[in-house]
Amino acid sequence: MAKKYGMVIDLKRCIGCHTCAIACKLENNVPMGLFWNRVLTRGGPGLDIPEGSYPYLKREYLPVACQHCENAPCVKVCPVGATYKDPDGRVLINYDRCIGCRYCMTACPYNARVFNWQEPLRIPGHSYGSQGVPDRKRGVVEKCSFCQQLVDAGGEPFCVTCCPARARKFGDLNDPESEVSRLLRERPAERLLEDRGTRPQVYYLR
């Protein structure tokens, strides 16, 4: 059977530390101002602000990157076929083809895609991350690839490697023996905006 890569994020474990967000920037040579992976605070009006009135409070963190939807709206709207669903179930971008029309950004209900409005600015000035990460120029849309360069070499996405809370698991959803499949059997899982029919391949355990 073909692979269907997916991710399971345990929100009970997640502590909203942004290590996944920073790891992603480092591994994928993401420039200043852009994040492929963000940690949202579900609660009050801003980052880390809870909802409710002291001491009756609630707060939860929600890390969000590309959901690698099975029924990906971004793939449907891309006029040049730059965004595509690959045989292993990932939503990927051929950056050479991208014309920067940003239809995909409008179509994505998760706001997972970011656009190079300007010449990418990096600190440090040199390119960083693993070899094999595609170069992106000004005028293209970019996003999470489940660290294709690492996964295709037998590894795992870098956010999974670095997560201090060990909240992130990655694997083949089609393989019943995989850790992600096991977790989905054992614990109730949810996907974001299920009513949109996008069928994300990122699951959240709560």
Added chain:
Amino acid sequence: MSGRISRRTFLKGAAVLAATSGVSWSATKAYRWLSPAEAAPLAREEKVVRTVCSPNCWQTCNHLVTVREGKVVKIAPAPMPDPEYNRICLRGLTHIQRLYHPDRLKYPMRRIGERGEGKWERISWDEALDFIAGKFKELRDKYGPQAIAVVHQSGNYGLLNGGYGGAYRFAGVLESVLASGSVDQAVSIGFSSALGTGIFDAYCNECADWVNARTIILWGSACAESQINEWHFIWEAVEKGAHLVVIDPIYTTTAQKAHTWVNLRPGTDIAFALGMLHVIITRGLVDKEFTLNKTCAPFLVREDNRLFLRQGEKPLVWDTRSGRAVPYDTPDIVPALEGQFEVNGVKCTTAFSRLKTVVQDYNPAKVAEITGVSPEVVVKVATLLATNRPGGIKFGFGADRYHHADLLGQAMITLLGLTGNIGKSGNILGMFFAGFDPMVYNVNWLLPRGTSPKMLPLIQLQDTVIRQNPYPIKAFYITCSNLLVQTSDRNRWLREVWPKLELVVAVDQFFNNTLNYADIILPAAHYYETEEIVLSGDVPYVLYRQKVIEPLWEARPDWEIYRGIASRLGLGQYFGSIEEECAKWLDMPLMRQQGIDYQRLKKEQAIRFLPKPYIPWQDGKFKTPTGRLEFYLEKKVPQGEELPVFKWPLEAGPDSPQAAKYPLILITRHEKFRVHSQYENQPWLREINPEPFVDLNPQEARKRGIGDGDLVEVFNDRGHVTLRCRYNEAIPPGVAHIQQGWWFYRDGHHQELTHARYKENTLNYSFFDVRVEVKKV
């Protein structure tokens, strides 16, 4: 899930990031709209180097650093001998930015304007070292070696380049003053006294064993942020069914994860602990076996002087079998746990009876009045610790930052002793700290010349310089420390201390808010640019830091700077090569027994030097003179603090004379974006956490006509700071919160607000024991 979250939620998060980052880091280069994307060419020359990150989160994470064409391009967690210690965090991942940061100090510089004016000239290393050594010599000749103070804090756990090895040795060779400590030590002073250990000794079960706990109390600890890599052990225990209690006035991420969040009033922790002791004692929840046989509970205390009744050196207990007082270690006795006795005309009671008397007033109802926590919570937490065992208390340093925090430490260890939560798998005793235990001290290495530094608790440095007594300090050599950002009463430093100093040398990597007041600044090498042994923090290993790249620009390792100065004073022989000094340091019994030498360490890079699992006190023998857990501290009888008692702190209590004028308690806690003041200027972290705020409960803000985002001044009689206000319900009414570690503000600094008043027996900074008011500007 779709019911609670909308697409708007995702857009909202992105807007925050875009707004903050786009502005500060925008590039305005040529318009290249449709230039083709190119795949990065593959298979360029690469090497992976294993090294250590070692600021004072004390996680000492081992990193695998990828170097491509001479430049660091990636940082990843390194595999440890025990994989549960594989670790990295958001801060460690930004070292690539710290190395190549555009603002990094590149050359030695000399001040040419006034102090703080920001006018500098580049000088060569030889000029800098000649100047420093010349001035040191002049001061030593004129005033003696203690005219110089080496000032260090916790910025690096490296043996040679960090504060605890190299700086110590440098100060010892010079016979100068060594000013350090005074931070994070009050709770531990109270706690470790009962164990008979030092304050940063390895008195706790290693973190990997915490997963076996059934009750975990995180007391003033934002572990999920400040010791991120200890968190997963806590959570694994929770997943196995442990009950998690978090005691913190602020709704931290850690509190958010708790089963029971104890949101007590700031500064009332001791009262809560006494309430727990009350519940445990009055409800018969004491572990009698442990309390009688492993602690000082049955020791007879004289009513006349409250000291132990002794025969020779040995405290006596009342043997219920023979009906007389006998030495505590007499075989085949059944000591009385409580009661009144008369021995040769001296009236006595037991230490346990005295404790019972001390805590009798702290019934849950009274504790509720003081702490604001419901009486049921006091009963619940106490019952959990005593009955849902094994359990433990992990302290952070939130509750440490009040005047009487040592009494809280005494109460915590008494709680653990009375409930028998010591010496078993699953017990947590405060904090696990491996690298500073006496078993890994090498005194001969630290003091190679036979001369010692004059140790001065950092909190006494201001007074010492101002009074020029007991040491005539005329020069500071500041390393591994952002002194003016990380210690209190900043205005006093600058107005009263600084004018008395003829020379201030500061060694660092950036122009933080201390370096701008120095006379000579020296660019320090980064962790990745040095080779040495690293003293472990909360991991049971001795660690090897490999050099990843050569120091950039003209940065130099601290060790080389010491050698440079010392050799100009004719003392260079004490600063040998890395190879020989590391080898000499490892030449100590514990390492020799295990065959750990430098060659082996270089090869294996992380070697466990503690048994696995590391669970101290399994034999029930403590390092006190009696071998018992001595929660009754005779040395504190003069203060009436031989047992934990509740006292309001200096300023934060409602009885403070400051309370009317300054109704808010200022808490400056550690959050996830920094380790103390390190990483403050890391661009990726600033994208997420762009500027300092004073967090106020909206209720407090509205009372003062302050809107969310308004510019405000936080002030008291000592100073002020100007910054934006953020409405934050996580903060209780009556508290103003600022993340600690920010270098610069629009005006003033949060350390202008803090004071340097200390308790004689702890000499600890009480950073949170501070009152302020906030007004709109």
